[in-house]
Every structure is written in C-alpha cells, then in structure tokens.
Amino acid sequence: MVVFTAWVVWAGLDGSAPTIDATDTGYDIVGDDQVAVRFSLNVDPGTPVRCAVQALDDHFEVVGWKVVDVPASEERVRSLTETIRTVSRANTGLISKCWLP
Template sequence: MGRRAASDEEREDGASVAAPPGSPASEAVVADSPALAERYGRTKARRAGGRLLAWIAGGAVALVLVVWVVWAGLDGTNATIATQDTAHEVLDDHSVRVEFDVTVPTGSTAGCVVQALNDGFAVVGWKIVELPASDSPTRSFTEIVRTSELASTGLISSCWLT
C-alpha cells in the first residue's frame, strides 16, 4: 500500500503494523489508498475528464439557447396577422355573407381566404380577398361568398401578408 499513517508502528524487521480498524489512522490509510481510488473511479484524470465533459455539455446547451433566441426573437421579421369571425348570414341557397375583423401591421397588404361550409363541414364556397394597406391595424370587412349548395356557416380560413 505504500503509505503509512502517522500512528503506524514499525516492528524490528522493518514491517509496519497498521492501526486497529476503526481508528482515525486506519481510515486515513483506506481513504488515501491509490488502489481504492483507481478501483472506484476516483482518480484525478477521471475527475478532470468529468469536468471537461460537463463544460462541453454546458457550452452546447448555451449555444443552442443563443441560436434559438436569435432565430425566434431577434430577427425582426415576425409580423403577425390576427383574424376574428364576427358574424355570418346565409342569404340564400347560393350565397353567404361573412363579416370578420383582421389585424395586420400598419402599411402592410394581406390576402385572406373566406369560405362557406355546409352541415357536413365540407367547403361549398370560397373566395380570396385582397386587403389593402392601411394606417389602422385592425379593420372590419364584409364579403359575400357564392356557394354550390346551401351553406350553414361562413368563416375566415387563413390570412397572409402580401
């Protein structure tokens, strides 16, 4: 074992006599034993490797977080469009009036799909509407959609910036 505790005694032939088990001197010998440290993976090289791996993993997480923040929040091109169906009225077997509000960034033009659905939720009529630019972000519109059969509802399907 190479190391001796301070309280070890030497015999006449030069061999050491270990302290009794459970004494502080014997615990120091066991805790400082390089063979035990190597056996249980507590070597300095192993700890240094673990720390290096932790730093690399932490750096990778930080890099992914920074890239996500730049991609999701700081690019400045995330203009949003909000729509709200406000009313619909079935005029006859071949038309429905749809009223809706659209919020777009001021000065931007947009396009929307207005559609009519029957009782089975099948599309029975649709219309693409071009919305001109305006100084007001939220505006109300009314459109009449022609249908192929009796509609039960009319609504906004989707909108996009043009």
C-alpha cells in the same frame, strides 16, 4: 465568430414579419348560393394581407371558397365583410387563413 453571425441572422429575422390576427365575427346567409362573412383583421398598419374565406354546409363540407386581397391601411384593426358564392346552401361562413401576399 460563427456564434455571433448566427445570432445576428436569427435576431435580424426574428420579429421582422408583421403579425396577423383574423377573427370571425359573424355571417349572414344571403340565399341558397351566397353567404356574407364578417371578420375582424388585426395587422400592422401599412401591411397588405390575403385571406381565404370559406362557406361550409351542414356536414362541414366546403361549398364556397374565395381568396380576398385586403389592401394596406393606416388602421391596425378593421372590420370587413366578404360575400362568397356557393355551390349549395351554406349554414356558416368563416375565415380559413390569412397571410402576407
């Protein structure tokens, strides 16, 4: 009975969380204090997501950071752009991580 109960709990939890895949697609240096980060988000329809977007300088130090709430959508794959303010000139922008809120 214990093995069956453990299997039911494991099977019930396995696969229940939506999968999230965020991919950097590009960036534009807007100026000395801003960078626009372009990324593709692949998530189950109807699932809101939160993503951390960051800007890095020539030494790969974080010069800008922003957490973005992406509302649920009926589309599985979306292309998004987020502008980040920076404390100094960035030379790149990218997705750090995405998760379920």
